[in-house]
Amino acid sequence: MTPIPHRIVSRRAETGDVTTLSLVPASGRPLGFVPGQFNMLTAYGVGEVAISVSSSPREVGPLQHTVRDVGPVTRALCRASTGDVIGVRGPFGTPWAVDAAPTSTGDTVVVAGGIGIAPLRGAIDDLVHRPDTDGGRVFIVAGARQPEQIIFAGDLEAWERAGAVVAVTVDLGSPGWLGHVGLVTSVFDAIAFEPAESSALVCGPEIMMRLTARALVGRGVDPERIRVALERNMQCGVGWCGHCQLGPFLLCRDGPVLPYAGAVSHLLSERER
Ligand SMILES: Cc1cc2nc3c(=O)[nH]c(=O)nc-3n(C[C@H](O)[C@H](O)[C@H](O)COP(=O)(O)OP(=O)(O)OC[C@H]3O[C@@H](n4cnc5c(N)ncnc54)[C@H](O)[C@@H]3O)c2cc1C
Ligand code: FES
Known part of the structure; x- marks a missing residue:
């Protein structure tokens, strides 16, 4: 239940109110995930919100989350700078389970x-x-x-x-x-x-x-x-x-x-x- 500190190594503005944050764990031990799962992200001193993982497991590198600024916590996350530390707890929830699709031959x-x-x-x-x-x-x-x-x-x-x-x-x-x-x-x-x-x-x-x-x-x-x-x-x-x-x-x-x-x-x- 304790958020693991992660450093923002880069941030990309996708649109006026959507930002993608790339995160690496301060511990050096990356969190695993499967597509569809989410993490609880903490903007320290502001609060914690659920945000889906937006990176692909195929990409080697930082964990990515894409955040839309709609309120206090998401605003703090979108305004965080490269080098800042945020908390990450997870991953949680069910995946899209692409591999387990009922018909692997279907569209x-x-x-x-x-x-x-x-x-x-x-x-x-x-x-x-x-x-x-x-x-x-x-x-x-x-x-x-x-x-x-x-x-x-x-x-x-x-x-x-x-x-x-x-x-x-x-x-x-x-x-x-x-x-x-x-x-x-x-x-x-x-x-x-x-x-x-x-x-x-x-x-x-x-x-x-x-x-x-x-x-x-x-x-x-x-x-x-x-x-x-x-x-x-x-x-x-x-x-x-x-x-x-x-x-x-x-x-x-x-x-x-x-x-x-x-x-x-x-x-x-x-x-x-
Ligand atoms: C499983 C899960 C995955 C999510 N993934 C993402 C993601 O990848 N990127 C992202 O930007 N957001 C995602 N969200 C939504 C995100 O959690 C909310 O936008 C956030 O909690 C808002 O917190 P806030 O303190 O910034 O604003 P608040 O003041 O809590 O809310 C601001 C406004 O957003 C509305 N709101 C709050 N939570 C939600 C919600 N879950 N869905 C719709 N409207 C909401 C509120 O009613 C209010 O109008 C996800 C939510 C869940 C449950
Ligand atoms: S968030 Fe607590 S039971 Fe789902």
């Missing part, structure tokens, strides 16, 4: 809204570099409110070069934007995946995940093969305090990644109280 559709691409980054990297060439195609649909809020643009290009089909869409265009304008669901029709065999990984605002999951089910994807990432206020991260309860789930332990089937399809529309 995989990855749908990310806004900063929702951060928890997916490691899973996408695993998917596009899967050694199994019979493992189905990878389709990535990334949405952002406006072009200047697209994060990981360089990664999206690299994943496309590695063979993934990538579609980027924005809710609101701006001068010079020649790409697609519309919700992520509006680009589905142009994507030729094979629904009966496909798996899907979906992360973003709850309304986006709900509409996306419904659209995928409408296309014929099995709800058990659609995974969503659910977020609630997290305090302990280890199933003790109950802060993250959503219906029958403690999301720090049973989630954040869960199949969109049964209880989750109903709970996805419940607002946090």
Whole structure:
């Protein structure tokens, strides 16, 4: 439960309010993780928040977290400088489990809204570099409110070069934007995946995940093969305090990644109280 001090070795501004921090442990012993898991990050003297790991296990080097400045703790993290020390506790939660996909031969559709691409980054990297060439195609649909809020643009290009089909869409265009304008669901029709065999990984605002999951089910994807990432206020991260309860789930332990089937399809529309 004690945060392990980590030094910020570099920081990258992704957009006006999103920053990626690269961290190395002061102890020299790196934390392991699997894509989809999160850590509790402490801005000393301010507080602790849940933030997903955004690095890929394939990358040798610092642990990365991509943080959007929405309140006191995330602001302190986004404003921290190279050389500063923050606390890291984890990793916690369930992974995207790309390797355990029910059909390794089916297509995989990855749908990310806004900063929702951060928890997916490691899973996408695993998917596009899967050694199994019979493992189905990878389709990535990334949405952002406006072009200047697209994060990981360089990664999206690299994943496309590695063979993934990538579609980027924005809710609101701006001068010079020649790409697609519309919700992520509006680009589905142009994507030729094979629904009966496909798996899907979906992360973003709850309304986006709900509409996306419904659209995928409408296309014929099995709800058990659609995974969503659910977020609630997290305090302990280890199933003790109950802060993250959503219906029958403690999301720090049973989630954040869960199949969109049964209880989750109903709970996805419940607002946090
Ligand atoms: C498993 C998990 C993984 C997460 N991964 C990331 C990540 O990779 N990057 C990132 O930037 N954020 C992530 N978050 C959200 C992050 O934890 C919250 O933004 C943070 O707790 C806000 O704390 P704060 O003190 O800065 O602001 P607060 O003052 O606590 O909150 C500011 C505003 O954000 C809202 N908010 C708080 N927590 C959440 C939440 N969990 N989801 C949606 N809105 C929230 C509040 O209602 C309020 O309106 C994740 C959350 C969870 C549970
Ligand atoms: S955060 Fe304490 S039980 Fe989940």
